[in-house]
Amino acid sequence: MDILKEVKNVFDIEIEQLQSVEAYLDESIVDVIKLINDCNGKVVLCGMGKPGHIARKISASMSSMGIPSYVLHPADAQHGDLGMLTKDDVIIFISNSGETKEICQILPTVRLIGLKMVGITSSPDSTLGKYVDYLVSIPKLTEAGALGLAPTSSTTAELVIGDAIAVVVSKMRNFKKEEFASYHPAGSLGQKLNTKVSDLMISDEMIPRISVGESLEKAVEVLCETGHGGVMITDSELKLKGLITDGDLKRYMRKNIDMYSTIVDDVMTKSPVVVYEDMLAVDALRTMENREKQLSVLPVLSRDNKVVGLLRTHDVLQRGIFV
Numbered sequence: 001m002d003i004l005k006e007v008k009n010v011f012d013i014e015i016e017q018l019q020s021v022e023a024y025l026d027e028s029i030v031d032v033i034k035l036i037n038d039c040n041g042k043v044v045l046c047g048m049g050k051p052g053h054i055a056r057k058i059s060a061s062m063s064s065m066g067i068p069s070y071v072l073h074p075a076d077a078q079h080g081d082l083g084m085l086t087k088d089d090v091i092i093f094i095s096n097s098g099e100t101k102e103i104c105q106i107l108p109t110v111r112l113i114g115l116k117m118v119g120i121t122s123s124p125d126s127t128l129g130k131y132v133d134y135l136v137s138i139p140k141l142t143e144a145g146a147l148g149l150a151p152t153s154s155t156t157a158e159l160v161i162g163d164a165i166a167v168v169v170s171k172m173r174n175f176k177k178e179e180f181a182s183y184h185p186a187g188s189l190g191q192k193l194n195t196k197v198s199d200l201m202i203s204d205e206m207i208p209r210i211s212v213g214e215s216l217e218k219a220v221e222v223l224c225e226t227g228h229g230g231v232m233i234t235d236s237e238l239k240l241k242g243l244i245t246d247g248d249l250k251r252y253m254r255k256n257i258d259m260y261s262t263i264v265d266d267v268m269t270k271s272p273v274v275v276y277e278d279m280l281a282v283d284a285l286r287t288m289e290n291r292e293k294q295l296s297v298l299p300v301l302s303r304d305n306k307v308v309g310l311l312r313t314h315d316v317l318q319r320g321i322f323v
Contacts (some may be wrong), residue, residue: 203308237306
C-alpha cells in the first residue's frame with residue numbers, strides 16, 4: 001500500500017464532496033443565518049455520535065465569536081436536560097440520515113417548548129427534515145472511508161456549514177477583535193490580543209535613562225548597570241531626545257571614540273523608532289521585526305510623548321507572543 005497516496009485520496013474525496021455541498025447550498029442557509037443573528041437567547045447544538053462531536057465544535061466556535069451557545073445531548077435531553085431550553089433559543093439538530101432515534105424522540109417536546117428548530121441533514125424527507133422550521137439540506141455524500149460507511153465527508157460538511165454560519169453571524173454582529181480577546185485570555189492567542197506594551201516594558205526606576213549633555217561614559221555606565229540593551233536620552237520634561245544601544249556602543253568602540261570627552265548628544269540616534277504604552281505587544285513586535293535590520297529594544301512613550309519605559313524583544317517572545 002502506498003500510504004501517502006491513500007492519505008491524499010482521503011483529502012481528494014473530502015474536498016470534492018465539500019465542493020458538491022457548496023454548489024448545493026441555497027437561500028435556506030441565509031434564512032438560518034438571519035434567524036440566529038436575530039436570536040435573543042442561545043444557539044443550542046444537538047447531535048448524536050459523530051455529529052455530536054461536530055455539534056460540540058460548532059458550539060465552541062459560536063461561543064468564541066460572541067454567539068452564546070451550548071450543546072444538548074439528545075439522550076440526556078430525555079432525562080431532564082430539555083429544561084435548559086427556552087422559547088427564545090434556536091436549536092440546530094445535526095443528523096445525516098434525519099432518522100437518529102435519540103433526536104427524533106425529543107422533537108415533539110422541543111416543539112411544545114416553542115423555540116425555533118433547524119435541521120442539517122442529507123434527507124429532507126426524513127422525520128427531522130419534515131419536523132423542523134428551517135432546513136439546511138446537503139446532498140448525499142461519498143464517505144472517504146474504505147467501506148464508505150464511517151462518517152467522514154458528511155461530518156466534514158456539517159462542520160464547515162456550522163463554521164460558515166458562525167463566521168457570517170459574527171460579521172453581521174460586527175464582532176470585534178477586542179471582544180474576541182476577552183473570550184480567549186489564555187494561550188498564545190489570548191496573549192497576542194490582550195498583552196499591551198505597558199505589561200512588558202521596563203518601567204519606573206528601572207528605566208535606563210540619562211539626560212542630554214551627559215558623557216558617553218555615563219551612557220556606558222548605565223548600560224552596564226542595567227543590562228537592558230539600551231539607554232534613552234531625555235530632556236528635563238522626559239521628552240525623548242535619542243537612544244544609544246549596545247550595538248551602537250560596539251560601533252563607537254571600533255571607531256576609537258573618546259568616551260570621556262564625547263557627549264551623548266553627538267552620537268545618539270536622534271529619531272529612534274518608538275512605540276506607545278497602550279499598543280498591543282504583538283504590534284510592537286512587528287515594529288521591531290518587520291524591517292531590514294531588526295531592533296532589539298524600543299523606547300516606550302506615553303500619548304503625551306514622555307518616556308515611560310523600554311521594551312525588549314526577548315521580553316515579548318518570552319511571554320509567548322510571536323508575529
